[in-house]
Amino acid sequence: MAQPWQAGLFGCLEDIPTCLLGWCCPCYLFGSNAQQIDG
Template sequence: MGEWQNGLFGCFNNCGICVVTYFVPCYTAGKNAEAVGESCCLYGFLSILGCIGIYTRAKIRGKIRESKGIEGGFGNDCIMHWFCGVCSLAQEAQELDPAGGAIARE
């Protein structure tokens, strides 16, 4: 199994993703969901709803892990989004688009 290309605190590897995610995390959550075949608007909205948001963001993180062959589990994904939600979203966005183009430009 593989590992994340960017560390959890590697937010500043792509400043565009970092800034967008810090100020509008629901946008990044929606774009991450869209990249794995889920509804951008639905998951973007759900991401701001406390415990429901943690669950939905962890679910998308799991799909990203599966698609990239990254080790981990749902419990760990929940913990990542509970304690480091913004960093987790940025890490996922960087994993989905290593060039950083899609999220930073739109």
């Protein structure tokens, strides 16, 4: 079963590199996530 949401309103800012990558290069981040999911 899925875990409940645990991040706060600004919890995404705890991981600055991923936050900046998602803001500057969302297509790259999407592709990277898709590749990790597909294996």
